[in-house]
Amino acid sequence: MKNKETVISVKNLKTFFYSDGRCNPAVNGVSFDVKSGKTLCVVGESGCGKSVTASSIMQLLPNNARIEEGEIVYKTGDSRGDIHIEKLDRNGKEMRSLRGKDIAMIFQDPMTALNPVYTVGWQIEEMIRNHENVTKEEARKRTLKLLADMGIPDHEKRIDQYPHEFSGGMRQRAMIAMAMSCNPKVLIADEPTTALDVTIQAQIFELMEELKEKHNTAILMITHDMGVVSEMADEVAVMYMGNIIESGTAKEVLGSPKHPYTEALLRSIPILGRGKGQDLNPIRGVTPDPFDRPSGCQFEPRCDYATKECSNRMPDEVNLGKTHMVRCIKYQEVSKNE
Amino acid sequence: MLKYTIKKILSMIPMILIITFIIYGLLELTPGDPISYLMDPESLARLSDAQIEEMREAYGLNGPFVVRYFNWLFRLLQGDFGYSISSGVPVIDIIKTGLPATLELAVASLIISTILGSILGVVSAIYKGTIGDNVLTVFGMIGVSIPQFFFGIVAILVFALNLEWLPVGGRTDPSVTGFFDRLEYIVLPSLVMGLSMTAGVMRYARSSMLDTMNKEYIKTARSKGLAEWRVNLLHGFRVSLTPVVVLIGFRLPTLVAGSVVIETVFQWPGIGNAFSTAVRAQNYNLVMMLALIFVVMTLFASTLVDIVTAAIDPRVKLEN
Numbered sequence A: 001m002k003n004k005e006t007v008i009s010v011k012n013l014k015t016f017f018y019s020d021g022r023c024n025p026a027v028n029g030v031s032f033d034v035k036s037g038k039t040l041c042v043v044g045e046s047g048c049g050k051s052v053t054a055s056s057i058m059q060l061l062p063n064n065a066r067i068e069e070g071e072i073v074y075k076t077g078d079s080r081g082d083i084h085i086e087k088l089d090r091n092g093k094e095m096r097s098l099r100g101k102d103i104a105m106i107f108q109d110p111m112t113a114l115n116p117v118y119t120v121g122w123q124i125e126e127m128i129r130n131h132e133n134v135t136k137e138e139a140r141k142r143t144l145k146l147l148a149d150m151g152i153p154d155h156e157k158r159i160d161q162y163p164h165e166f167s168g169g170m171r172q173r174a175m176i177a178m179a180m181s182c183n184p185k186v187l188i189a190d191e192p193t194t195a196l197d198v199t200i201q202a203q204i205f206e207l208m209e210e211l212k213e214k215h216n217t218a219i220l221m222i223t224h225d226m227g228v229v230s231e232m233a234d235e236v237a238v239m240y241m242g243n244i245i246e247s248g249t250a251k252e253v254l255g256s257p258k259h260p261y262t263e264a265l266l267r268s269i270p271i272l273g274r275g276k277g278q279d280l281n282p283i284r285g286v287t288p289d290p291f292d293r294p295s296g297c298q299f300e301p302r303c304d305y306a307t308k309e310c311s312n313r314m315p316d317e318v319n320l321g322k323t324h325m326v327r328c329i330k331y332q333e334v335s336k337n338e
Numbered sequence B: 001m002l003k004y005t006i007k008k009i010l011s012m013i014p015m016i017l018i019i020t021f022i023i024y025g026l027l028e029l030t031p032g033d034p035i036s037y038l039m040d041p042e043s044l045a046r047l048s049d050a051q052i053e054e055m056r057e058a059y060g061l062n063g064p065f066v067v068r069y070f071n072w073l074f075r076l077l078q079g080d081f082g083y084s085i086s087s088g089v090p091v092i093d094i095i096k097t098g099l100p101a102t103l104e105l106a107v108a109s110l111i112i113s114t115i116l117g118s119i120l121g122v123v124s125a126i127y128k129g130t131i132g133d134n135v136l137t138v139f140g141m142i143g144v145s146i147p148q149f150f151f152g153i154v155a156i157l158v159f160a161l162n163l164e165w166l167p168v169g170g171r172t173d174p175s176v177t178g179f180f181d182r183l184e185y186i187v188l189p190s191l192v193m194g195l196s197m198t199a200g201v202m203r204y205a206r207s208s209m210l211d212t213m214n215k216e217y218i219k220t221a222r223s224k225g226l227a228e229w230r231v232n233l234l235h236g237f238r239v240s241l242t243p244v245v246v247l248i249g250f251r252l253p254t255l256v257a258g259s260v261v262i263e264t265v266f267q268w269p270g271i272g273n274a275f276s277t278a279v280r281a282q283n284y285n286l287v288m289m290l291a292l293i294f295v296v297m298t299l300f301a302s303t304l305v306d307i308v309t310a311a312i313d314p315r316v317k318l319e320n
Helices: A050-058 A093-098 A120-131 A136-151 A168-180 A198-215 A226-232 A250-255 A262-268 A331-336 B002-029 B041-046 B049-058 B065-077 B091-126 B132-145 B148-162 B179-213 B216-223 B228-257 B259-266 B271-282 B284-312
Strands: A007-018 A023-036 A040-045 A067-075 A082-084 A104-107 A186-188 A219-225 A236-239 A243-249 A316-318 A324-326
Touching: A007 A050, A007 A219, A007 A243, A023 A040, A023 A050, A023 A067, A023 A219, A023 A236, A023 A243, A040 A050, A040 A226, A050 A067, A050 A104, A050 A136, A050 A186, A050 A219, A050 A243, A050 B284, A067 B091, A104 A168, A120 A136, A120 A168, A120 B065, A136 A168, A168 A198, A168 B091, A198 A226, A236 A250, A236 A262, A243 A250, A243 A262, A250 B091, A331 B049, B002 B065, B065 B284, B091 B132, B091 B179, B091 B259, B091 B284, B132 B179, B132 B271, B148 B259, B179 B259, B216 B228, B228 B284, B259 B271
Parallel strands: A040 A219, A040 A236, A104 A186, A186 A219
Antiparallel strands: A007 A023, A007 A067, A067 A082, A236 A243, A243 A324, A316 A324
């Protein structure tokens, strides 16, 4: 039995964006743990701060963004002890030694995430040689093995090809090969399959699942797709407007949602096989302007359960059982609907 | 690659024919008579119509221009470039003395503007929004808007007349003096020409670099934990090079043909100067020969750009 301990612990993380003198609290007090050998899915609609959360962990934020508060602790499990990522210099030596080596990332669009003027092999070798003191030949040998492990056929030839000669799915496999090249403890996947078609999607998930089992890697998956969540997640965190409004195991959150937003999200998914006559239940209203947020619960203007009390302040975290957390004062009413 | 180059060169031939034919036609359309540039107006007035006709015949200026164009072409193919109508000097001699001088200046200023322009452009892109970037942008604007002749005259005034560091102008014959003795003559003209071109290259390199640095693969490079210089140069600059190369490549022929101003200001004995006088005097033989050189150079530059682009960007395939 492999250990499932916490590798990254995020506590009360606040990452704010500044533009034209205005402040957008994109991530406004988020806490979660990423555990080795488990997949945590952060799910939410565009602009809810899920990608910013991922970028914060990697310190890959744009220049107008800043981590204001909270902590990101990376538990190395070796002599380096616990590293406070939020305290490191953005492009400093320590941060760079973590990036790629300890925490690797794959991106949404494999079409644009690889540099078009270098061969795929070169880009993977660059990663290996950046973190480990190996010869060119060794790096190439390892790259070949990685490509083979990722299920890239004809890898002897593929290693010297350019990204544009790869198909979308193959490119994402190459990206994963690159991310896994230094055996990272954590793999952050920012919507890794959004740009791929469904059959390829399934293959990529299978591959990630396999890697998780084999290397005991912790996976932090960012997605907006509930289908992906149900397929991949061990744990789920639902984000809305910069807050995690519900979290727990996949079974808890998907099976018995306690937050009106989670419930509405799940209800809005069309069900395959019910035909085109089925009623879709989109969430009414639109996401608020991030610069002009509701005063209390962020979901209050769109919520069916909303009362006066909801607009006073953001509800506190309520723990239901060991793992299930919800931030809603009306959660008991939501559970009645089951 | 070789096949492509050969194909490209062969495809140049019809283009050269068409373009030179058009130039010949345009010369024909310009008002005036080359004969009138050969002697002073008074002696010209004393000539009878028959005498003028005789002269035109002697210089080969009679007959339909289509016929004359093909005559020129056939003589060209036989290696006979003709004589300058206004001076009687063989055209080939004018080219032999002028072309090296012009090329020398063109290459020197191309090197200066390419190196300086791309470095400054990349630096100002990396430090976008800082004081340094703003200063460079202002200098770029000034560089683009100040006319070359003014810049040249100021440079002469300061560095040649006041400081007396460099000669005012001219060029010494390569066969007479050594390389380092000649160097001081080319410094001022090539710097003036190079610097005024640097501004354009810089702005281009900057915007290309900014465009590249916003790409997803730059984020990938950072996520690999690479050092900033590697991200900027190996992943950013390398990709943003392609459009800059295209710009520089197409500058080459403009440089050769367009150095009239600099050549005049610095008394540089190149062909730019010769070209402008020849056009005004309707000096067919000389104009056509120089035009031919410019056309070949332009086509050559475009082929060169294709080949270099294909070499630095694997997505570009030459075969198509």
